[in-house]
Amino acid sequence: MPVHHDCDVGKAAGGLDPRTKLVMVLCVYTVACAADDSWRLALALTVAAFWFWRVSPVHPGAPVDAATWLIIGSGSLLCMEFCPEWPAAVAESVARVCIILLGGGAFSRSTGTGELAAALQQIGCPRSLVLVLLACQVMVGCVRQEINQAWEAGRARTACLGTPRSPGLVAAAARWAAVSFCARLFRRADAMAAAAELRGFSRPGRRTSLKRPRLRLLDWCAATACCTAAALLLWTH
Amino acid sequence: MDAILEVQRLCCVRGPDGCEALHDVGLTVRPGEVILLAGKSGCGKSTLIHCACGLIPRIFPGQVRGSIELYGRTIGALATWEIAQRAGLAFQNPDHQLFTDTVQGEAAFGPENLALPQEEVAHRVEDVLRRTGLLGLRHRLTRTLSFGQKRRVGIAGVLSLKPRLFLLDEPASVLDDESARSIIADVARLAAEMGGAVLVAEHRLGYVIDHATRLVVMDRGSIVYDGSPAAAWDHEFRARHGLRAPACEFPKGPQFGICSIPAAGPVLQARRVCFSYAGHRPTAEEPAILADVNLDVAASAATVVAGPNGSGKTTLLKILAGLLRPTSGTVRWCDGSSAAAQGMYSRGRGSSIAYVGHQPLYLFRRGQVLRELASWLPPKTPLDLTVDIAERLDIRHLFARHPLALSEGESRRLAIAGALAAQPRVLILDEPSVGFDGHHMGCLLDALDRYMASGGALVVASNDQDFLCRLPTSAVCLSAIQQVSTAFDHPLFGSQSRVKSDKPSSTA
Numbered sequence: 001m002p003v004h005h006d007c008d009v010g011k012a013a014g015g016l017d018p019r020t021k022l023v024m025v026l027c028v029y030t031v032a033c034a035a036d037d038s039w040r041l042a043l044a045l046t047v048a049a050f051w052f053w054r055v056s057p058v059h060p061g062a063p064v065d066a067a068t069w070l071i072i073g074s075g076s077l078l079c080m081e082f083c084p085e086w087p088a089a090v091a092e093s094v095a096r097v098c099i100i101l102l103g104g105g106a107f108s109r110s111t112g113t114g115e116l117a118a119a120l121q122q123i124g125c126p127r128s129l130v131l132v133l134l135a136c137q138v139m140v141g142c143v144r145q146e147i148n149q150a151w152e153a154g155r156a157r158t159a160c161l162g163t164p165r166s167p168g169l170v171a172a173a174a175r176w177a178a179v180s181f182c183a184r185l186f187r188r189a190d191a192m193a194a195a196a197e198l199r200g201f202s203r204p205g206r207r208t209s210l211k212r213p214r215l216r217l218l219d220w221c222a223a224t225a226c227c228t229a230a231a232l233l234l235w236t237h
Numbered sequence: 238m239d240a241i242l243e244v245q246r247l248c249c250v251r252g253p254d255g256c257e258a259l260h261d262v263g264l265t266v267r268p269g270e271v272i273l274l275a276g277k278s279g280c281g282k283s284t285l286i287h288c289a290c291g292l293i294p295r296i297f298p299g300q301v302r303g304s305i306e307l308y309g310r311t312i313g314a315l316a317t318w319e320i321a322q323r324a325g326l327a328f329q330n331p332d333h334q335l336f337t338d339t340v341q342g343e344a345a346f347g348p349e350n351l352a353l354p355q356e357e358v359a360h361r362v363e364d365v366l367r368r369t370g371l372l373g374l375r376h377r378l379t380r381t382l383s384f385g386q387k388r389r390v391g392i393a394g395v396l397s398l399k400p401r402l403f404l405l406d407e408p409a410s411v412l413d414d415e416s417a418r419s420i421i422a423d424v425a426r427l428a429a430e431m432g433g434a435v436l437v438a439e440h441r442l443g444y445v446i447d448h449a450t451r452l453v454v455m456d457r458g459s460i461v462y463d464g465s466p467a468a469a470w471d472h473e474f475r476a477r478h479g480l481r482a483p484a485c486e487f488p489k490g491p492q493f494g495i496c497s498i499p500a501a502g503p504v505l506q507a508r509r510v511c512f513s514y515a516g517h518r519p520t521a522e523e524p525a526i527l528a529d530v531n532l533d534v535a536a537s538a539a540t541v542v543a544g545p546n547g548s549g550k551t552t553l554l555k556i557l558a559g560l561l562r563p564t565s566g567t568v569r570w571c572d573g574s575s576a577a578a579q580g581m582y583s584r585g586r587g588s589s590i591a592y593v594g595h596q597p598l599y600l601f602r603r604g605q606v607l608r609e610l611a612s613w614l615p616p617k618t619p620l621d622l623t624v625d626i627a628e629r630l631d632i633r634h635l636f637a638r639h640p641l642a643l644s645e646g647e648s649r650r651l652a653i654a655g656a657l658a659a660q661p662r663v664l665i666l667d668e669p670s671v672g673f674d675g676h677h678m679g680c681l682l683d684a685l686d687r688y689m690a691s692g693g694a695l696v697v698a699s700n701d702q703d704f705l706c707r708l709p710t711s712a713v714c715l716s717a718i719q720q721v722s723t724a725f726d727h728p729l730f731g732s733q734s735r736v737k738s739d740k741p742s743s744t745a
Contacts, residue, residue: 114342138336152560153599159559160591160659176602183641184598191333194296198326200350203318210345210358
């Protein structure tokens with residue numbers, strides 16, 4: 001049952017206003033934290049997993065599609081319901097962590113830095129908090145880039161010089177990669193801070209934004225549906 | 238006429254060893270001026286630019302003495318965001334500058350911070366994206382761009398601030414010829430329109446010299462020449478100050494394609510290599526990064542991969558080095574074995590591939606330059622070889638230093654020296670001449686010449702015409718390569734969205 005990205009709810013969810021997506025994430029998190037029933041947890045896991053998958057880049061021929069996620073969610077639901085007490089408790093904890101990671105991942109994958117900053121400002125977040133969150137989001141991307149570069153350089157060195165023969169050399173190589181990684185990351189963070197400062201990052205007062213986020217009918221519907229579903233799930237409990 | 242920037246008796250001490258990076262520097266920048274700042278690597282050009290906009294000592298450590306005035310106000314009395322309204326700096330490394338996740342967001346970041354009205358932000362974004370040839374890439378994620386495209390985005394981010402003083406730190410490095418020319422011309426024009434000025438530090442003088450009104454040459458932290466740019470045409474003057482030639486001709490040079498020497502017996506063969514990144518489905522608007530590329534890499538020769546920014550040069554090099562797996566097609570040694578597999582697990586001359594990319598720092602594993610260089614030697618190779626290579630690439634004086642404490646240019650020289658010391662069968666270099674002055678480029682060319690003379694196969698991706706024209710060009714010709722470049726809407730590239738060369742177009 002492959003669902004195409006061009007005309008589905010996932011694309012619509014990715015295009016929602018960041019404030020709506022924040023509400024959706026909060027609803028999913030609330031269910032994840034408050035529910036102690038495996039059925040509800042499994043439902044939240046399925047929703048978070050589905051959302052995450054739908055806002056992820058298209059992988060042609062990827063083995064995991066919407067149907068797979070639904071089967072995983074339903075399967076975990078059944079397993080948790082019928083398995084003995086202690087594995088169920090472990091599974092529930094794992095499910096909660098997965099829901100939080102998937103929900104956060106779906107939000108960050110579908111929300112750009114610019115629109116996040118604008119949305120946070122619109123809900124009245126102080127500028128300092130907006131800038132800190134913006135910087136955090138940027139640094140996550142930098143860390144990922146630096147890890148890729150370090151990994152690639154390690155492979156390039158190995159391709160030229162061969163694989164280190166002793167565990168000691170492997171450990172030394174790993175230690176050096178870590179040192180280089182930290183050195184580069186600090187240097188990069190410094191330079192990025194300088195570049196941002198020289199583009200008015202620390203100017204007091206509100207920022208403007210190229211695209212002013214607007215709440216559409218779809219946003220109101222999605223937010224209302226999420227809040228209602230979360231409230232019903234918890235209230236019926 | 239009031240000066241935009243006035244620097245008097247400026248001294249700056251920085252670095253762990255407390256060396257004097259600037260000594261008694263005086264410089265006045267007036268409206269309408271385009272000042273070309275030149276000199277050897279490490280002579281203090283970047284330090285002067287960083288001091289001029291207050292980054293030293295505010296953000297980067299350093300002790301500064303002397304006076305710096307921006308529009309008649311002491312720089313110390315201005316907040317950093319006030320400086321941002323007056324002076325804009327494009328960094329040497331674009332990765333250190335990009336702060337948002339999309340091209341459009343990056344161009345809008347400065348005006349948004351300055352709280353300009355939404356319409357003005359949109360107008361400026363549109364304008365700078367057009368000027369920098371990025372309109373077609375406006376919604377692209379910055380992390381998916383090539384290094385050269387990132388450079389253009391970085392410059393767009395500065396242009397959108399519309400400062401009256403543009404400070405550009407090696408803006409032309411890694412840019413393709415046409416982009417470099419058009420961007421520098423645009424910055425000069427924009428500055429002239431606004432009654433501003435440009436201070437540009439650059440090794441590739443050819444792109445700036447036509448627009449420059451003054452040439453300032455630095456050496457060991459001091460200004461040793463401040464006068465007419467015409468001096469750069471004098472060979473003796475350039476040799477004395479380690480400058481590159483302001484113009485060069487690449488008689489049979491590659492223009493948006495792949496060039497290689499006709500190979501009698503290729504060492505490495507790429508056949509029908511295609512590549513798309515995971516998650517990307519090639520479309521008419523955004524074709525595959527590489528499509529059906531065939532390439533022969535010959536021993537004792539240089540293979541040059543050239544093309545506009547974002548055309549897939551680095552991707553092809555990584556595939557040759559075994560760092561990326563092609564979506565389809567093969568890369569094989571002349572004996573038919575897979576290059577990636579053999580390169581990964583063997584050691585010693587005659588089997589390996591050495592790759593030096595944009596970020597060489599991660600290649601290093603030792604705490605001292607000498608030990609690092611020695612670690613690249615094949616077993617049972619005399620240590621004298623490291624000294625020999627170090628002398629050729631002018632890094633012997635750095636032997637006691639820590640590799641992580643080197644400048645960009647120095648660490649690139651060390652990485653290339655290490656790769657040469659490993660005596661690989663194929664040496665792959667991605668933009669090796671970035672940050673190299675005339676003297677060091679001569680050293681690099683000499684070292685590469687010796688490597689090829691000893692039977693090595695060299696593969697170079699570069700847009701540096703000055704570097705390419707000094708490679709042994711007598712044997713360079715266009716070969717039967719198919720290359721697909723990404724879409725460009727830059728006026729200089731016209732509607733050329735797919736560049737193919739199915740048949741040999743010329744032979745030397």
